[in-house]
Amino acid sequence: MQDSFATRDQLQVNGKTYHYFSLPKLGAQFDIARLPYSMKILLENLLRHEDGGQTVGPEHIEAVAKWEPKKEPDTEIAFMPARVVLQDFTGVPCVVDLAAMRDAVVKLGGRADQINPQIPSELVIDHSVQVDVFGRPEALDLNAQIEFERNKERYSFLRWGQKAFDNFKVVPPATGIVHQVNLEHLARVVVEREVEGTLLAFPDTVYGTDSHTTMINGIGVLGWGVGGIEAEAAMLGQPSSMLIPQVVGFKLTGKLPEGATATDLVLTVTEMLRKHGVVGKFVEFFGDGLQHLPLADRATIANMAPEYGATCGIFPVDSEALNYMRLSGRTDEHIALVEAYAKAQGLWHDVSSPHATYSATLELDMGDVKPSLAGPKRPQDRVLLSDMKGNFNDNVGPLTASRAAVGCAVNKLDSEGGDQLQAQRLAAKPISKIELDDGEHHLTDGSVVIAAITSCTNTSNPAVMLGAGLLARNAAAKGLKAAPWVKTSLGPGSLVVTDYLKKAGVLDDLEKLGFFVVGYGCTTCIGNSGPLPQAVSKGIAENDLVVASVLSGNRNFEGRVHAEVKMNYLASPPLVVAYAIAGTVDIDLTKEPLGQDQDGNDVFLRDIWPSNKEIGDAIAATVGPELFKQNYADVFKGDKRWAQVQSPDGQIYAWDDASTYIKNPPYFGGMTMDVGGIEDIDGARIIGIFGDSITTDHISPAGKIEKDSPAGRYLLECGVQPADFNSYGSRRGNHEVMVRGTFANIRIKNLMLGGEEGGYTLYFGKSGAGEKMAIYDAAMKYKADGVPLVVFAGKEYGTGSSRDWAAKGTNLLGVKAVIAESFERIHRSNLVGMGVLPLQFMDGENAQAHGLDGSETIAISGLNDGASKTATITATRTDGTKTSFEVKVLLLTPKEVEYFKNGGLLQYVLRQLAGSKTA
Template structure:
């Protein structure tokens, strides 16, 4: 490592000495101490990263000086190389990463290298948390049964991960049934300040990370700079390749005041999400500051950081302060490490207190937390906040829109029933928005707006003791008044870690939640990722019979179309206590601020305000129940796993023994026929449009994570391989098999291809026949591939919103798509497309497919790319009559390094060639 600015210094903590790259020393060398003092917290961390990685190749003195002299008004234009200290993965995104590593070992051997060249170079930890599904609920054995089913479904995947844990260095796996990745990260894996031996010297430096889940930003609440990336970019970092990025703009968000009685951190984060999405922070850093931080517990900060992808920011960070140390102490970290964190932060100017100089920001927002009101968000986007008092009227309006064409449909459920969906009483009510069904021997009526799923789930809220305890206290108060869940509501409790169970048990609240149906169903990301499991067959039959628009209410961060459950069209994000409230009410067509939840055992109406716990009671309960011993007990041997985990068989060896019969794990085709040298970026001619989409196409639309339909291309493939539909599992669980995933690309049941107006489903027009043929997108892509026809996708604003799902890019390239032309891209998906060799193009400002008169039926040429040097390309759309529309589009290869990756065919190809070139005996 070079040290052009002579910043190396020594830090002494508890009789130990650490080398570090001193920011104050840099300020002295540059003669501009005041400027560095006013740098945003996050920029200081980037600057330290550059100092420590100066090598004369990727990081030059000019890069360091550019970051040090950052100005708030600067438009991003300087490229820097950022190298995270570690990588964290979850299993849905982590399995394909390990598959790629296994495939790269095979490929590097073919190129003349050695298997051990493919190894993580930095600490890489995978938490298995996305595979548990809510098959069983509202019964005492739900946790055990769901866990047994999880291991039966995923034994092959888990055996593969156990192989990876043995085969790769610097790679650890947190077994299933432990907790959600971001909560495990916050409670245990996060270091805040790293210690590492480098060339015989002990270094201290900020904990930074990449995560293969977009909600990695949850750890920003602890003062750690990190964000979600696609698995492709994470793999490159694991292999020691720094990430190319532009020095960002930083948005300052000032918090003042304090939350009012009756509001929660969830209400705060939904308000912040709406504000920041409106402000526009895609690709920017967001940094929180202000006197309000003094009244914002660490868990609340983590809740806000978690939702960063929902407002589009790269990260949403809080500084290190006394509250950070309080949390480290509470969560069982050692006093020696806490002392290092405090000493290092203060030495580097990373400590925040009342005397901290005010940072300068590219733009600013301000929120008085005393103005926040109880809220939900939905029915299909996290930024669409709805006040609790407006929920009744808002959902009625949505239902009216969704059911406008119901009378025109026949509502026939005969096929559904024939396939084992059950039978609803009163089929004369077909299409009427009501259905009478039998549940537990009783006839009940469900209607539009019925809440059929109420789930306390996901990392956003299950990490936060305040909202979890509030949910338990609300349940206790409701049970005492004789209330319970409505019988058609599927209730579930998926704690973010076993620590949550411990403090709920100690407070006597776990049993109270169980009284009204909220039994623990698993420790992992369940409903929020689409692992909500099947509804009771009677409820499903009733939904079909009445053609109902039903609702889920979940304490998650994602509610995109088709994500939560195929039969549920309206999904609302809410705090855990509001999830409990809606389970009691059973419908969103109630104004919970004025109307009763139900009738108590004494015959009197019970209102939400009657059973809502006070903030002081919540605080007292937390103080009396949560302590460091809970964390130390639950994380004492966290990588060992339980008997089920340790009983799973796994192969040995440096190279993975691929099983040709497997439908879960398969050697991907990315490196087939790969040469030792890269190619060139060439123009595209004769392309056809595979998908013509509107705004807000999410990565869930592009690559769904949930259930696989029997009649879908992926379903047909599995049936052809002898897999019965009951064993399909989910798309997310099969991301280790490209044959399944490419067939699932653009297969979301709610996606709308503009070729068919408002029709839902993953279909397209194949223009290789006359007239054009309507086919599933995969089937059409296969025909185009046989024809030798390249493909493009056309889309509107915010293309690729949502999860950092690398399969949304992998599936796209495997379908034969060469370019995506959109009005705007979400940050991670654009990067993923580049990383897989798919060209992202952006319409010029004020232009889109409609304004240019494009129909998607044309043949497309994309020219003038100049081997990646061009900033704009010429797109020519030629219709059947030979008429042409010619327009310019921005080439979104944003840095020279991205151009280099693209020439190689993607990041992995670049890294693989680089490593193979270093082959040695």
């Protein structure tokens, strides 16, 4: 470690001497007091990793110290997180890649132990549990049994990894959601680590293989979601290249009014920031309102940074952060270090702290926040609770337009069956009569078939969780129940949540309304909602009904929650319970009754909504350090099921050719130490033309594997029965499944086929005629013909989860370039990391503007071995005419050019390690 600016200093805390790199000392040379909190953390990271310019030189430090807020990002710096956190959907392929790299590095002349995490890397298994069983006391146990049976190969592999790799730990299933476990236990806030014989203190920073890693920003830890390949590079000691970002300040004033929740606040913030435009930027929260914002509310806001498009959404370290550390059972010694370090570094925040200089500033008086939801298919589309009925009716029309063509009849309710209120709601709509255990019921457009308290966003927050419990208590006291056709589920973010719900006495009330604990994981928010009751599915199909889900998650993209549910609304946990009772989204809960009490009197939402004081009193009486200490005392041990999972030994993984979960990926096959170049592309075919807001869920689904899909057919050929298909997310360790699932989302629309839903394309073979087939099947035909592929897309391509398989699958299909109007940050980076060239249309241009229909052949020229910032695309039509246009080359840094020349980031790292003489 070099120290060109003489910033090394010492700090005495708890009888120990810590060395650190002092920002105040640097402040004597540059005006860094004006820097945002997040920029100071980046600056410290550079000071600590200065190495003479190989990765970090004095010029990089000076560039951040002289940060210009309004300047468009154009200066590259290196960033090295203190640790990596993974979830199992993205973590399994990471460990698969590391295992494959061990094989490859040995073949290249290196040693297996050169492939080893160099920084703490912790994986939390939280994405695998599905809601197969619900509404029953034994749901938690039965779902866990099914989970272990389905995932025994994956869990065996992870147990091998836990033994084989240093600096790698696994938090077993049934513990909690990764981001909540990170917040409650794994986060250090300030790290103490011995480096080269010296005890250092420095800010906790983290990369996570899930976009919602940003939740940790709520406690002052700088971190964000990255693709698995970038996380693997960090684990292997490689810095990441990034451009010095702009930082948007978000000033919070006032406090939340009666009846408003942290969910309503974050949906408001998301809408504002999406409208402003913060893609690729940092967002930093400040202002007098912070003193009225509990840590859990901050974490809720930070969690949804991907939804408002920012790299991170960070809050500073202050007394509230320390209070939360005490509450969550951190030691007094560590809390003392965090406080002393933050104050010594100028990272401490209180009401007297001067405001930083920002690239732009937004302001919100939290007193103006109103009860809200978001949907029906994007988290940034906020809907006032009072406008929900109108929103439903505005959106249902386009979704039912196709129904008229198949002659769906408008049914009439019999005078018997169904109460009068339901009859009024269902008047003049297509109705499906369904038979459930308690008798006949009716489904129609807008019927809520899934109500899920799920996901990291809200299940970390005692205010909304206890609020849901208190609302359930009030509802149960009036005899209200969830509508019988609603699949209800409760997925607490950690064991701590269940304990405080029990302690408050409201878990029983939630269960009376059908909200039994179904598992400790993401469940519905990640698409693991499980099957609907058969009668409900049949009723939906009968009239092609547009039914709804209401969930307390952060993602509601098309096809994500459930294949049969076309409308999905994000809401606070109390509102999830309310809509479960109402049984429909075609209702104005501010004016219309939820139902009737035992005496037949109308019950309105306002009658059962708990006050802020009631919720605050419940938190004070139930949430304490003892709950956290007892639940995290043995967090890496797991239960009896985990202990019984058998796993192999050895540094090299013994691949099982018969496995349908874990396969040795093909990325390193035939690899040598020779580095290639970046060549122009000629004779490419278009595999897809897509519109705006194509998410990584569209590109690489995480949910159900359909029996007649390419992935389903593959599994059937392997002898796997449909009941055992599991999900795409659980099969991410098998590239054969995942490449077949790429662009296979049931809701994706390829404009080459007029916007028809499903993962299809037109294959232009030697005959020149377009033949409709699955995208995978067409891609394999093109690959056999030696034809490269390209994808065209609109704005915000690759939004959503930090899903590396959206890039890996694209690569394995044979796609050489993606040309879009704009890219989401993580997905663009992932494409580069997998050797797929991201290109961007010039402003105002797209595939339609250039008259492309998908039948053209494509040439991409002028790449100049990665040195050019623009390239020329020439599209040749079937009649021989041509059109040419310029695009931007989005290889943004010299390091990314190097990655691309190597064929991808992993190949670059592998060559670096194999060529070194030491581990």
